[in-house]
Amino acid sequence: MSLDAHLVVSRAAFTLDVALRAEPGEVVALLGPNGAGKTTALRALAGLEPLSGGHVRLSGRDLTRVPPEKRGVGVVFQDYLLFSHLSALDNVAFGPRRRGRTRAEARGIAAAWLDRVGLAAFAERKPRKLSGGQQQRVALARALAVEPELLLLDEPLAALDARTRLDTRAELHEHLAKHTGATLLITHDPLDALMLADRLVIVEDGRIVQEGDAAEVTARPRTDYIARLVGLNLYRGRGDGRTVAVGDLVLHVADEVSGESYAAFPPSAVTLHPARPDGSARNAWPARVAGVQRHGDNLRVRLDGPVELAADVTPAAAAHLRLSPGQEVWAAVKAAQVRAYRY
């Protein structure tokens, strides 16, 4: 029940070209900004979008030219697409019924699935009489009731409010852990990806820019998008020993590198000063405040200068510096806080 796919979809202004693999029982998150081609990839795997090239293989079976109704791929759509004229039970029974079960058998399977997602008491309700979280669970039960070899989830939590999201995410995690087939989860929310997936595949502009488990991706981001997602300042430059030259700025770093390298540090590692600091920080440069925003209990300061920079400061420090847009300050980062790795 492993997935092996190479998806190529060419459109006038956009090309998707990604290779995806998922082992049985593995949850892979396809993470990327809006318009990266995530949903196109999902539709191509489900057979709803024709491929311009590449292949889709599931458990060794070639599905490239197989129509969606014969693929054995379950899909949880972003807005669920529950059939509004059918009860929750009949929605879940729809798949088993189409796959040759009798009406009674299909309803039995559906009842068992609704029980598993904790909705046994709501079986006869129409979708519009269910809350968002309940609809999401019906959609999940409907997709799983056909025992798909591959389960696809398109932003399964995006339509929920923050509170419901937390509970639903935990439940979803449980159900995905029990699913024996491969699972591909599409999301633009890094938290969903980190909590639900075993492996992250990050897509930008129709291409994979980075793959790996959560620890790898968060420690060593490879694009600005990922760095922003995980909240790091990320620069590309030329490494030489324990320095990385980013334009005119030479950063002292904690790791030994040479050649094209990344340097990364969190906004909390940055300190701001009214004048050149004389402390232990090896990296210091003049910068100009571009904007100040609330960020949790602190303030996040955006700065221009030799490099664009985000710094987190306490409200007290901000008051002391009288931070306001356009103001000139000095930014400092200790070399020990700057990670460097090869490009």
Add this chain to the structure above:
Amino acid sequence: MGLLVPALAGLLFLVLPLVGLVVRAPWSTMPARLAEPAVLDALWLSVRTATMATAVCLVLGVPLAWLLARADFPGRRVVRALVTVPLVLPPVVGGVALLLVFGRRGLIGEWLDSAFGITLPFTTAGVVLAEAFVAMPFLVIAVEGALRGADTRYEEAAATLGAGRWTTFTRVTLPLVAPGVAAGGVLCWARALGEFGATITFAGNFPGRTQTMPLAVYLALETDVQAAIVLSLLLLAVSVTILAALRDKWVSG
């Protein structure tokens, strides 16, 4: 104010003739007149033929609407234009056209007669045919609109669950557009109930067989104006009642 005056005038213009019917109705003799067998025959025939014509339109019109809304084929615009022709065609012309095709000497009628012994003109079946011809565009246009407005992603969801084209259409698409189909059916039925020109041309005016209410009204007008008023009021009451009932049940729900 500039719009209110013509708006009220327009409303008055639409309502006043109906008021006239009510005011001039022979209310004292109404129960006796309504109980006349000829009146009941005409009413029963009208309701029956309009319902059968609607059934014919549903069976043929829904697939046609689906074809226009979903299939991509060359000449689709031409087909759509052809479908709407009966809308703009004077019904009498439609009746003449039907005679030329389904009449005893018609293109198909002659063959139907010799091969199966079926004659359509001047029969109750002919009434149904004439009404269906005139009313079907209403159904097709309403259902096509509903299909175009329907979210096709529900059909995709059905496909991922293993449903083929036909199952998807009957189990997902049709329920999805049911309000549109119902609205189209109601329009179609109302048009069929009031049909006059094509019916009298193609099916004639035989009491009990092809004389529907509008035909009876027209005939009565020449001999007994009071009877014509009674028949008109009855037709009005029946159509308004049924439309209102169906509207509550389907269209707004």
